[in-house]
Amino acid sequence: MSTTYRTCPRSGLQFELQAERLMLANAVAAVVFLLVGGILAVGVVLTRWPAVHWLSADAFYMVLTAHGIDMLIFWIIFFEMAVLYFCSSTLLRCRIATPRMAWLGFALMLIGAVTNNIAVFRGSSSVMMTSYVPMMAEPAFYLGLILFAVGALIGCFVFLGTLVVAKREKTYQGSIPLVTFGAVTATIIAVFTITSGAIILIPTFLMSVGIVKEVDPLVYRTIWWAFGHSSQQINVAAHISIWYAIAAICFGAKPMSERVSRGAFLLYILFLQLASAHHLLADPGMSTEWKVVNTSYFMYFAVLASMIHGLTIPGAIEVAQREKGYTKGLFEWLRKAPWGNPVFSGMFISLIGFGFLGGISGVMMGTEQLNMLIHNTIYVPGHFHATVVVGTTLSFMALTYFLIPVLFKREMINPGLAKLQPYMFGLSMYFFCLVMMGAGTLGVARRHWDMTMGGSPLAYEFPGAAYLMMGLVGIAGIAAILGGAIYIYITVGSLLWGKKLEPGVQTTQTIPLPKTPMPNVVIQSHGSSGFAAPGTFALAMVFLVSFVLYYFINWKYLSQVWGLS
Amino acid sequence: MSAILPPAERLWWKHPLDRVEGTWIVIAFVWCMIMFAMMVGWHIYGKQNLSTETYKTTPELFGKKAQDVVDKYTVRKETDREIPVVHPPPGSDVYLVARLWDWWPIIELEKDQTYKLHLTSMDYNHGFSLQPVNINIQVVPGYEHVIKMTPNQAGTFSIVCNEFCGIGHANMAGRIYVK
Ligand code: HEM
Ligand SMILES: [Cu+2]
Ligand SMILES: [Cu+2]
Numbered sequence: 102m103s104t105t106y107r108t109c110p111r112s113g114l115q116f117e118l119q120a121e122r123l124m125l126a127n128a129v130a131a132v133v134f135l136l137v138g139g140i141l142a143v144g145v146v147l148t149r150w151p152a153v154h155w156l157s158a159d160a161f162y163m164v165l166t167a168h169g170i171d172m173l174i175f176w177i178i179f180f181e182m183a184v185l186y187f188c189s190s191t192l193l194r195c196r197i198a199t200p201r202m203a204w205l206g207f208a209l210m211l212i213g214a215v216t217n218n219i220a221v222f223r224g225s226s227s228v229m230m231t232s233y234v235p236m237m238a239e240p241a242f243y244l245g246l247i248l249f250a251v252g253a254l255i256g257c258f259v260f261l262g263t264l265v266v267a268k269r270e271k272t273y274q275g276s277i278p279l280v281t282f283g284a285v286t287a288t289i290i291a292v293f294t295i296t297s298g299a300i301i302l303i304p305t306f307l308m309s310v311g312i313v314k315e316v317d318p319l320v321y322r323t324i325w326w327a328f329g330h331s332s333q334q335i336n337v338a339a340h341i342s343i344w345y346a347i348a349a350i351c352f353g354a355k356p357m358s359e360r361v362s363r364g365a366f367l368l369y370i371l372f373l374q375l376a377s378a379h380h381l382l383a384d385p386g387m388s389t390e391w392k393v394v395n396t397s398y399f400m401y402f403a404v405l406a407s408m409i410h411g412l413t414i415p416g417a418i419e420v421a422q423r424e425k426g427y428t429k430g431l432f433e434w435l436r437k438a439p440w441g442n443p444v445f446s447g448m449f450i451s452l453i454g455f456g457f458l459g460g461i462s463g464v465m466m467g468t469e470q471l472n473m474l475i476h477n478t479i480y481v482p483g484h485f486h487a488t489v490v491v492g493t494t495l496s497f498m499a500l501t502y503f504l505i506p507v508l509f510k511r512e513m514i515n516p517g518l519a520k521l522q523p524y525m526f527g528l529s530m531y532f533f534c535l536v537m538m539g540a541g542t543l544g545v546a547r548r549h550w551d552m553t554m555g556g557s558p559l560a561y562e563f564p565g566a567a568y569l570m571m572g573l574v575g576i577a578g579i580a581a582i583l584g585g586a587i588y589i590y591i592t593v594g595s596l597l598w599g600k601k602l603e604p605g606v607q608t609t610q611t612i613p614l615p616k617t618p619m620p621n622v623v624i625q626s627h628g629s630s631g632f633a634a635p636g637t638f639a640l641a642m643v644f645l646v647s648f649v650l651y652y653f654i655n656w657k658y659l660s661q662v663w664g665l666s
Numbered sequence: 667m668s669a670i671l672p673p674a675e676r677l678w679w680k681h682p683l684d685r686v687e688g689t690w691i692v693i694a695f696v697w698c699m700i701m702f703a704m705m706v707g708w709h710i711y712g713k714q715n716l717s718t719e720t721y722k723t724t725p726e727l728f729g730k731k732a733q734d735v736v737d738k739y740t741v742r743k744e745t746d747r748e749i750p751v752v753h754p755p756p757g758s759d760v761y762l763v764a765r766l767w768d769w770w771p772i773i774e775l776e777k778d779q780t781y782k783l784h785l786t787s788m789d790y791n792h793g794f795s796l797q798p799v800n801i802n803i804q805v806v807p808g809y810e811h812v813i814k815m816t817p818n819q820a821g822t823f824s825i826v827c828n829e830f831c832g833i834g835h836a837n838m839a840g841r842i843y844v845k
Contacts, residue, residue, distance in 0.1 A: 416687070477795065544798060559841045633685075
């Protein structure tokens with residue numbers, strides 16, 4: 102298939118025609134599902150706000166099922182497909198491998214997503230995204246997920262194929278860029294993940310149509326979470342790659358050391374698969390040894406990797422800023438960062454929130470004994486909105502602001518509003534997560550329609566503070582939804598009626614990446630003692646102290662509850 | 667020379683570490699080992715460790731055992747649904763049934779005594795959430811989970827179901843008294 106390439110005059114990036122169309126289609130599909138999921142969030146949040154308690158119970162459970170799936174699976178994975186094509190075809194300046202297969206994958210994903218949504222909105226598949234057996238949904242529910250997964254798997258192989266094309270056609274020299282390496286990490290985990298998903302969803306589908314008699318509930322939970330949690334690691338690898346990319350785009354930042362950053366990605370590949378365990382810590386059946394080893398990703402090596410990325414990304418920015426002369430004190434580099442640019446502010450708000458809120462709470466929850474304190478409480482959605490919304494979703498939003506002129510070739514409408522958006526969305530999400538965690542600590546259940554428990558004579562009377570927290574969840578949630586709506590307005594609006602920008606020079610052959618020139622200053626020359634990023638290090642110490650304190654407070658709390666053995 | 671371009675040095679893996687990175691990796695590694703040691707250490711010195719004693723079971727089997735205990739140790743009935751309140755002797759086996767949509771029976775325990783609580787579900791997954799203590803345990807159908815439990819405070823405690831189990835999920839409540 103013949104194709105053309107264009108060099109974007111605004112970024113210098115080169116887009117291949119097929120890849121560009123695929124990215125556009127995937128990104129648009131993603132945003133549509135974000136819109137649907139966001140509308141559903143209104144229903145979820147206004148029902149969980151005790152003073153409003155809007156939807157009926159069956160509507161609430163249906164809406165919550167759809168919210169979880171549309172957001173976590175469809176919005177995120179469609180967007181990730183666009184990211185994969187960007188990291189391969191665009192960053193390596195090569196044509197996309199087998200574009201027809203890529204379109205087939207996209208079509209399957211779309212058909213699957215729509216099928217699943219129809220099943221949910223028909224009302225008899227309110228089983229939550231986890232669909233634990235023996236509670237059954239309609240066959241179309243599982244079929245939709247399976248089709249979507251097959252489509253995504255095809256996308257992964259197209260990505261890997263594209264890397265092979267780039268290598269063979271020598272469109273770059275040396276090793277692949279770090280960001281592409283991160284995308285490879287995400288893809289490898291994705292292949293593992295989707296396979297696990299297939300192993301468990303196919304028998305469950307067969308059970309729903311009556312071919313298979315029974316799927317064991319505990320086996321289901323174990324394998325489902327090998328899919329459900331590992332897919333979160335795809336998100337982590339993807340959004341960390343985006344952070345590196347944005348640091349490079351906004352600052353020309355270079356990784357402090359390629360070896361460390363790539364090594365940290367490698368740790369993800371090696372250890373993230375074990376994550377299934379931390380969803381089963383409060384379950385019967387598994388041995389203690391299995392739980393301890395797996396929940397810690399074999400001695401916390403994946404946590405180590407995240408802590409490394411959390412330092413090296415701001416560290417790289419600091420080094421780049423100091424090179425530009427922002428060297429005063431510990432934090433001039435940060436104060437003088439482009440806080441009015443939503444690409445940067447979104448990325449930084451995402452990074453800090455992901456680390457402080459999502460990371461610390463996640464490690465706490467994933468500790469074998471501490472998990473008992475919060476298992477299935479609303480603390481859990483509090484944690485993962487910090488990871489998957491503040492972390493992944495906000496990074497995708499930040500990247501979109503970069504892509505509007507570069508990939509969509511449109512001028513952004515309303516840049517003033519765009520400037521505000523990451524703050525509004527990110528900071529209200531911070532608060533939303535905190536109050537959810539607060540409510541969870543007071544025992545409020547997740548996936549729960551009514552805190553008063555319908556006036557059951559045995560009901561637990563939640564303390565006033567729990568009601569207050571859930572009220573704040575409502576208010577913060579609505580603020581976050583408005584922030585999300587602004588993102589959709591700007592993205593869709595720019596696509597539809599933003600001023601068209603010049604696409605740039607077209608060629609029929611790719612222009613291979615020139616060899617990256619050697620930097621003339623060695624990083625090690627910074628600071629008096631070769632301490633290149635002291636500000637970042639100070640931030641990291643603040644992080645560590647918060648982490649240690651919060652971790653041991655929870656042990657203290659655990660030591661006071663009933664004895665269990 | 668940035669993260670979106672191939673590394674400038676062909677032998678990038680030979681590039682020396684910066685001290686910031688090196689120091690942080692050491693600190694983070696030590697912290698990870700401390701966290702790992704905490705989990706292991708708590709099994710030796712801590713008093714709150716979830717048992718993993720589990721048996722396969724069926725609703726009939728488990729229901730019968732629970733009924734036996736109820737027949738033997740019921741001390742009174744409560745609520746207009748006449749839910750039995752069982753007061754088993756310290757150290758004995760206590761059965762708690764999770765089903766759509768209640769926890770059965772009501773249990774009365776003595777403070778600082780240890781009991782073996784047997785948990786299972788008759789139908790879907792349920793969530794045992796003891797309030798206001800905040801101990802949360804997954805209840806999976808087909809599996810009988812045996813947990814040694816030692817209440818350390820007297821009072822009235824509620825069991826909230828915190829795993830989605832259908833339309834009546836939000837009303838699924840149970841009770842444990844500690845004397
Ligand atoms: C924009 C504002 C958002 C608000 C206000 C919001 C609100 C909520 C609330 C209150 C819950 C918990 C309900 C419960 O357990 O009873 C929830 C669940 C959930 N949310 Fe969101 N959410 C938002 C965005 C997102 C996004 C962007 C994602 C994913 C990328 C997401 C993924 C999920 C998932 C996976 C669940 C769990 C569903 C389940 O328990 O099965 N949410 N959301
Ligand atoms: Cu239940
Ligand atoms: Cu329930």
